[in-house]
Amino acid sequence: MAMADIATNQTFADATYSPFGWMWRGYYEYFYNNVTRQFWKIPECPTFKYEMDGSVVLITGASSGVGLETARQLLAGADPRILIVTAIDQVDLESMNDELVNIVNKKVENKGARKTEIAPYILHLHSFKSVQAFASQVRNIATELDVVLLNAGMVTAGWEMTEDGIEKSLQVNYISNVMLSLLLLPILKIRSPNNLRSEHVPRITFLASDGHMAAGLPFEYHPTKCAHHSMLEHLGDRGRFTEGTRYPDTKLLILLFSREITKHTEVLVNGVHPGYMNTNLFLSNRNLSMVMNGLFMRNVFARSITDGARCIIHAITVAGEESRGQYLSECAVTEPSTFVRSVDGQHLQRQAFREVLSHLESIKPGLLQEAELDFTTVCL
Numbered sequence: 001m002a003m004a005d006i007a008t009n010q011t012f013a014d015a016t017y018s019p020f021g022w023m024w025r026g027y028y029e030y031f032y033n034n035v036t037r038q039f040w041k042i043p044e045c046p047t048f049k050y051e052m053d054g055s056v057v058l059i060t061g062a063s064s065g066v067g068l069e070t071a072r073q074l075l076a077g078a079d080p081r082i083l084i085v086t087a088i089d090q091v092d093l094e095s096m097n098d099e100l101v102n103i104v105n106k107k108v109e110n111k112g113a114r115k116t117e118i119a120p121y122i123l124h125l126h127s128f129k130s131v132q133a134f135a136s137q138v139r140n141i142a143t144e145l146d147v148v149l150l151n152a153g154m155v156t157a158g159w160e161m162t163e164d165g166i167e168k169s170l171q172v173n174y175i176s177n178v179m180l181s182l183l184l185l186p187i188l189k190i191r192s193p194n195n196l197r198s199e200h201v202p203r204i205t206f207l208a209s210d211g212h213m214a215a216g217l218p219f220e221y222h223p224t225k226c227a228h229h230s231m232l233e234h235l236g237d238r239g240r241f242t243e244g245t246r247y248p249d250t251k252l253l254i255l256l257f258s259r260e261i262t263k264h265t266e267v268l269v270n271g272v273h274p275g276y277m278n279t280n281l282f283l284s285n286r287n288l289s290m291v292m293n294g295l296f297m298r299n300v301f302a303r304s305i306t307d308g309a310r311c312i313i314h315a316i317t318v319a320g321e322e323s324r325g326q327y328l329s330e331c332a333v334t335e336p337s338t339f340v341r342s343v344d345g346q347h348l349q350r351q352a353f354r355e356v357l358s359h360l361e362s363i364k365p366g367l368l369q370e371a372e373l374d375f376t377t378v379c380l
């Protein structure tokens, strides 16, 4: 499988087309990038270039990890009008709400800051019903949105099906995030660039990951060679499931989506890699390399959640038009993997986009129309 690389004009390594070769290629890119980027650079605290006071910001998965830290840093640097945050269960919801309300109250008391309304909701990305219910709640509380940060995600821990009949991490990290972004597009679009209070452009920021470089999908599924089954069918086949590459696959797919949707909307969409961080993300995995990540890498090499959140704050507040459809790392636009930039990567990008939209349209007829996407243009 020779793949022409648009960026470098090199072939995408016939040499790597062996049962082990592709793994080396992906892991090499992944580790090389980690070493050259995150271990030599500590992201500086981004100054809020654009006025975020009075904005409406949504952060999913803000009950722990980098989502919670991003909410803290946002409140430290600005006074949004409403901060919508989500958790999986009631206990997490209450502790997240208590912490964020406390921060706001202290700011109001000490600095006379404008009070931010914290709006906490339960969101289960493993259920389309929950995603749709959450989107309705958001539309009830906010008629317009400035930032949607789709942070919530999980690492694959064995084969698990959701109530919607989809492998869990594929639905949580990819398909539900696509659905949520489409459901929220209309209220992000209300703030068109001509209609802005400030220069800040309304945006959807996806949590991408350098992990996309270690995806298995580019080597296991080729649109023209596997024409008899779709990519979603491929990923939904338990017999073809590989636990170790599923998380990277989901991160590749969400990155491809962020690049393709950019062609169809005026809302700014970008993807951010916060660096390899010391969170609980990898602890649920049973795959040997992931467990090593959890037990060893995490404590030795991982950066702090504070530094990771700085990269996210940059993507949601500071990054401007230059970040449209782009991949951000270390507070700058950065090249994604060789595969993403290759001809085959672009082919897969378009196919994955068509498939996921068709699938979601069959689940919620009229979804594309609501998102003001022309079904015939985007799905042909």
Ligand SMILES: NC(=O)c1ccc[n+]([C@@H]2O[C@H](COP(=O)([O-])OP(=O)(O)OC[C@H]3O[C@@H](n4cnc5c(N)ncnc54)[C@H](OP(=O)(O)O)[C@@H]3O)[C@@H](O)[C@H]2O)c1
Pocket: 060, 061, 062, 063, 064, 065, 066, 067, 087, 088, 089, 092, 123, 124, 125, 126, 150, 151, 152, 153, 154, 172, 207, 208, 209, 210, 273, 274, 275, 276, 277, 278, 279, 280, 281
């Ligand atoms: N850690 C890293 O090195 C790293 C690197 C690159 C990208 N990322 C990305 O950063 C994001 C945040 O990860 P993290 O490192 O902060 O891990 P984390 O601490 O495990 O946070 C993940 C968040 O997502 C929520 N979540 C998990 N499954 C969910 C579901 N089914 N429905 C709704 N919410 C769900 C979690 O809720 P609970 O707390 O209630 O489980 C939690 O709030 C993820 O998208 C991850 O892929 C992380």
